[in-house]
Amino acid sequence: MKSRFSADAVDPNTPVIEGHHGADYYALMTEALHKLLLEKRLLSQADTDRVIAALEAPNTTWGARLVAEAWADPAYRERLIEDGSAAALELGFRIKEAKLVVVANTPALHNLITCTLCSCYPRSLLGQPPWWYISKNYRARSVREPRRVLAEFGLDLPETTELRVHDSNADMRYMVLPMAPEGAGQWPLEQRIAAVTRHMLIGTAA
């Protein structure tokens, strides 16, 4: 007998529907609860605004700051790879939701970050993930045919480079340390930060 909890329970021919399919009910319930809490003065709009502002503060430049430091300081680069959370804290960034693991690209190795189960992402450092990172399309195909996904993002990885996909399925969060452009170690800090994109930190660009 097939178990409800086996891979066979899922019909592979069922079409995949993107978006929060069936989540309207919970969105409505959340809104209703929020209104009740406001009415009963258990919560103020300022409380909600403060939480939203805190969620929206982290962004790509925070992660880029760590990369910029690692590009200029080999000892910091080592510490960042050894313990991402501790190295982030050195520069004033507290990783709140999990442990940060930083994986370094080399000419022989390219790293790609995904979360097949949901949308795990180092949000307290990099902010909210891009929409496509949450899509079922990316989540499934980033592990199933990652080189084709990279090609669609414009990155044709040579066969000689190992591609390593990191599934953020539990208690770690991941960031890619991209390779430094030629001479970047001598650039001013702001120029180094500006050279780092969100795609690089996820691994969808080199």
Next chain:
Amino acid sequence: MPRFAPGDAVRIRDNHTPGHVRIPFFVRHQQAIIERYCGAFRNPEDLAYGDRHGPTIDLYRVHIAQAALWPDYTGAAHDTLEIEVYDHWLDPAA
């Protein structure tokens, strides 16, 4: 003392646990190599139902060859996948 060390060969179990689990189907039954020990964490299978007092469980990152995961994988032969697996989802590889 964690049961496994980096480099150890393991097999990912299929525990058929109902409800909230963190081990996706596509890695179950796969042979893997321990990449690192991540520390001990509360079990998401307890946390999801509000039990914050359960035991902590050792968590590892494991390394799997893409060619083993997907028999028709078309990428390079040395491509790999790394994923986190809790101790109770691992057996020593036979």
